[in-house]
Amino acid sequence: MIASIWRPVCLLLLLIFLEIARVYFIMPFPGSQLDDAANLDRVQIAYGLHKHVPWLRLVIVMALIATSVQALANPILRWHRWAILGGMVLYACVVYIVNWEMMADRMFLPPKNKRMVALPDNKIPMNKLVLGVAEKGDARAYPLQLIGYHHQVRDTVGGKPILITYCTVCRTGRVFDPVVAGRVETFRLVGMDHFNAMFEDERTHSWWRQATGEAILGPQKGRILTELPARQMTLAEWTREHPTTLVMQPDPAFRSETDSLATYDHGLRRGKLTGRDLASWHDKSxxxxxxxxxxxxxxxxxxxxxxxxxxxxxxxxxxxxxxxxxxxxxxxxxxxxxxxxxxxxxxxxxxxxxxxxxxxxxxxxxxxxxxxxxxxxxxxxxxxxxxxxxxxxxxxxxxxx
Incomplete structure (x- = not known):
């Protein structure tokens, strides 16, 4: 009798654990991003869960339904119906929070309206840091404050498609050629590895590190994106070299998000993940x-x-x-x-x-x-x-x- 009640409870707990584990190992939770060799094992677990969660979820839900029907049919344990139904409501809340609130690609979105303007129309202060790219006489500047929130921006410079990426937790700006196996690939932000942003390609669902451009899991494992020349400097210094440069402007749809990074590029932002340590050779130095x-x-x-x-x-x-x-x-x-x-x-x-x-x-x-x-x-x-x-x-x- 008691076993008939605990079976659905255990299955509900397993479902909740499954959903939480999907994000725990690839988001900055305590212990999830430890700087050691075991961290890749954690990322592999997250990748396996990410890949197989649909059928795992289906099997457990079907077992939950079957055991719940048995438990709810027992007239002696009628009061447990509310406990089981409450657990199901809790699981639904966890599914919503994990899949709609905690997923990296829902927290940090690419710009909806990417505006690149000439210097006369520029509103970015000249003392702001930018990641500058120049190709065949075409120069463009991407402020760290903006790409730091978006994590990735797609553009074309000198007729060449490029992928501008930035990770505020690592302070890594990289520009890549998004062509993989002869095709221009689309990426989404999936989480992080060793506190570094990690992307998933749309075609093979492989996972790529932002700092190195290397695919660490999936069919593309071992492949490395071609890194393109880019230079970090103030907009004032970039424009001295490239007076005809275009400059990326804030997207009004994400004004509050990018405004929150206003002090980041000069190292004045506070926070455990993105704040700077003014001493030398510390983690955030x-x-x-x-x-x-x-x-x-x-x-x-x-x-x-x-x-x-x-x-x-x-x-x-x-x-x-x-x-x-x-x-x-x-x-x-x-x-x-x-x-x-x-x-x-x-x-x-x-x-x-x-x-x-x-x-x-x-x-x-x-x-x-x-x-x-x-x-x-x-x-x-x-x-x-x-x-x-x-x-x-x-x-x-x-x-x-």
């Missing part, structure tokens, strides 16, 4: 991550601001990390030129010189005066992001000095 082939190295942002330039090497490649006078824009360059390895030192006016020829350089790695006039260093891939993110996806990274 800013670093400049640099890649040179298979080698990776991270440079402390505070040290960069203090020294103005860091001369170091990534693997065997000499690099220079330089910061602009605004203390927000930066560049990473190969400091080899004409068979010389240059050593930079800051001088007045936000400029730099090097000990080898005494030429004067700007923060972009261009000579503005001196014996090497007209020369320019080769730019390298460099990213400003949180230290926890860089070390998670580049576990063999070194620390610069």
């Amino acid at each position: 800013w670093v400049v991550g640099v890649l040179a082939g298979a080698a990776a190295r991270a440079f402390d942002w505070n040290e960069l601001v203090r020294k103005r330039v860091i001369n170091d090497s990534v693997g065997r490649q000499p690099v220079a990390v330089l910061i602009a006078p605004d203390n927000m824009s930066f560049s990473v360059c190969d400091r080899r030129l004409n068979e010389r390895t240059l050593t930079f030192v800051p001088i007045s006016g936000g400029r730099f010189t090097e000990r080898e020829t005494g030429s004067v350089w700007d923060w972009r790695g261009r000579v503005v005066a001196g014996p090497m006039a007209g020369q320019q260093l080769v730019p390298m891939r460099g990213y400003q992001e949180f230290w926890h993110s860089w070390r998670s996806f580049h576990p063999k990274t070194g620390r610069g000095h």
Whole structure:
């Protein structure tokens, strides 16, 4: 008799656990995004649940109906009807909350009205950070405040489709070619892995990491999206390079959401997930991550601001990390030129010189005066992001000095 009551109760609890587990492992709940090898196992569990939940849900619901009919038919246990019906109502509420309130793609939506305007019509302040993309004379700027909420924006630059992505919890901005296996793919935000945004492609339902562009689960596992050149700097500095640039504007449909990130790009936003730690080498400390082939190295942002330039090497490649006078824009360059390895030192006016020829350089790695006039260093891939993110996806990274 008692067993006939507990069967539907246990099945209801199993259904509720199933729904909650679908989001627990891919959203920032306590313990769900631990920075260790086991985290991928958690993501695999979430992927399995996501893939098989329709039939799992159906089987359990059918068993629940069968056991509930038996329990409700027992006249001695009539009062338990309300308990079972209450449990079903609770399950319905959990289904709604999980599938309509807690799913990442329902919390963070792509823009409904993407407006790219010329500078005369721009309303974005010039001191705001942007992710800039230029292709075949076509330049476009995407403010971090906007793409930080949307997580992904689709656009075409120089006739080429691009996917602009950003994760505020990792402070990672990446631009990818959305062509997968010869077809332009559509992605949706599905959750996170190691606190990094994770996308699902529409065609194969594989899951892709935002920070690396790698498919970690599904039929596309192991494939890596082609990353396209993009640079983070203030809009003022971007427009000095690209005066005809177009600038993304806020979508009125998401004004409150993007306004909530107004202080994010300058590191003034408070919060455990997106706030900055002003100390060095803490989880939420800013670093400049640099890649040179298979080698990776991270440079402390505070040290960069203090020294103005860091001369170091990534693997065997000499690099220079330089910061602009605004203390927000930066560049990473190969400091080899004409068979010389240059050593930079800051001088007045936000400029730099090097000990080898005494030429004067700007923060972009261009000579503005001196014996090497007209020369320019080769730019390298460099990213400003949180230290926890860089070390998670580049576990063999070194620390610069």
